[in-house]
Structures are given as C-alpha cells and as structure tokens.
Amino acid sequence: MSTGRPLRADARRNRERILRAARLAFAAEGVSVPLDEIARRAGVGPGTVHRHFPTKETLFEAVVVEHLEQLTKDAQAALQAGRPGSAFFAFLTRMTGEADTKQDLADAIAKSGAGMESTTQRAAAGLRETFAVLLERAQHVGAVRTDVDAEDVQAIVLAALTAQRQRADTDRPDRLAGLVLDCLRPNASATESRR
Template sequence: MTDRTGIAGTAAAETDPSTSVSGRPLRADARRNRARVLRAARDLFAADGLSVPLDEIARHAGVGAGTVHRHFPTKEALFAAVVVDQVEQLVADATTYATNADSREALLAMLARMLAEGIESRPLKAALAGTDFDIRTAAPDVAARLRETLHALLQRAQRDRAVRGDIDVDDLFALLAGAFATLRHADAEGAPDRFARLNAVLFDGLRAPR
C-alpha cells in the first residue's frame, strides 16, 4: 500500500517506553514526561493528524520542545508511538471482552470498540483501516497481537455458531475500513446516527444464518 506519511518504515514505534532512544533506562521523571508527551500528542493528532507542530505538542504537554525531541526524534516517530499505545490498549481491552460467556457479544463488543476508537482518533483509524500508516511494517509485533486477538474472538464465536462461518479476520478489518471511509464523509451532526446504523448493519451482517 502507498505510504503518504513516511511513517511506515520507522522502527521508533516499538521503542520500549522505559528506555531512551539510545536504549538506556529512563529516569522516573523522564518516563513521566514521555507519558505526558504521548497523551498530548494523542489528543492533538486525533483532531488534526500530522499537521500539528511539535512545538504545539510540547506546549500542550507542558514540556520543552527539546524534551519531545529527546524521546521522539521525528514527528513521525511520535505519531507511530501514539498508534502503538492505542493499539496495545485495544489488545488489553480484548482480554476483558474475552471473559464474556456470550462469544458473539464478546466479538461485537471488540468491533464496536475498534470502530468507536478509530472514529475518535485519526492515527488509530489510519492504522486500523490500513491507510496512510502501515502498522504491520512500523510495529509488526503489536499488529500481530491485535490480529491474533481479533482472530481468537472470531473463531470462538464461529465455533459456537454465533456468527457466520464464511468470514475471516481480514474480512473484519475490511469492514472496519469501509465503515471509517463512510463516516469520514458524514457531517458532525449526522455522524452519531450514521455510526449507530453502521453498527447495526455490521452486527446483523455477522449473524449466523438461521
């Protein structure tokens, strides 16, 4: 797929948050600053994508521009780190959904969460839809965990004959990408209603044939 941001090949996305760019362990205050930068970047990237200046992210985080650069040498590296952080949270949430005795509800809850989070966050939407940002290249381990997690939820529901058996995990990602594309053209006022309709159509389409 075409990479229009220069992010796809970066290795910064999988940098251990407890270490510096050079690989040395971070002090506690440095770890706190890194977390503040990530939170600020997540909020600003969610609305404006890569157009946000690093200086604005630093101001929003309450740190100096030099602090941002020490942790994330480029804006692309910071963008990638934000995506990885959000995807890792999705994987963690899936563990909770997997405890639901109703396998269909567990799968649908995960899909609804991915759709909702992707709509709120441009970086995450780019990763989940496979547009502009290829998480499989930037952070293959994280991408694999998300895929395996969703695959496990799907297989469990299929074993229970709770959802149709002729779909695979790639179909689920394609459905999400299509939903994101549709919602991108919805105005702010109509987006909630369209989101609800897409959820209903998606979930009805996954239902096992009677």
C-alpha cells in the first residue's frame, strides 16, 4: 500500500522490522504464520502491520520482491567479477543454498509469473535478465556448456532442489545441487555425446 509519498523515518523503520520478521518467519515456517505473530516478532502492533500490508499476501509479495531484488543485486555484482565462470557458479551455489532454507520464497520465485502483482513480475524479470547475461558470459569463456539457456538452468535447479527436499538426505545435504552444477560444465555434455 503506497501513497506515493516517502515514509517518515519511524514508519520506514517499522516497515523494515516487519519485513525482516516476515522474511524469517516465512522462511522457517511457511506462509501459514499469522500476521499477528509477525507483528509480535517485529515488536509492533497488529495495526502497524495492517497499515503497511493489508493482507498476508501483500506482505508475502513484499518479502518476495525484496528477495528477488537482492538476488538481482548479487547477480549484477557477479557480472562485475573478473572470472565469469567462477562468478556464475558462485552465484548459482548461493541461490541453491538459499532456496533450500527458504522454501516458500523459492516456490514463489518459481511461480512469479502466475498470479503475482506487476511489481513482483518486474523484479522476477530483472533477475531472469541479469541471470541470463551471467550465464551467457560464463558460456562465452567455456565455463558452462552452450546447449542450455537460462530457463533450462532454472528448471533443472528447481527440480533438483525439490528432489533434494523430498529425499531429506541429511548426510549429504548439497549432493543434488552439486551434481546439477557439475552437469552444467562443458565436459558433462562432451561425456554425454560420447555415450
């Protein structure tokens, strides 16, 4: 809910506290956390939460947008790195590591085209565009196989994360994500073509 005017300093602080509490609550417990509980964790009254976010859906979307925007900033920073291949794999490793602990955010990002507000769609589009450039640069230097595109990588990573959560392999928590990263390297496609 935006009036177009900048928030006063205390209102801005309250909004940030609400977003921080909601981000932690949604990541740990899912979207079923009541708004009143988020208000309690943020140290504000329920009315303050409702003034900033009239529904749980608007609060959840604000958390998703904030997360997407942070990932986009991180991807843009990776673009500035001197080694495109290392930067791509480091960014992808970070994304997969976070997605496993932030299940609802990962699910929302995966579905960010369907039923989401235009702000969320724009944030998701910005991340997809930046990620595509990051991938293309890594492919250009031969660090990533050239027969995949950004949509392929997203689908493969999400599938691996879903399978990883279902397996609940506590002895090897990053095994499937690691296998996915290895499959994106050029020698994986060369091995497949020889079979």
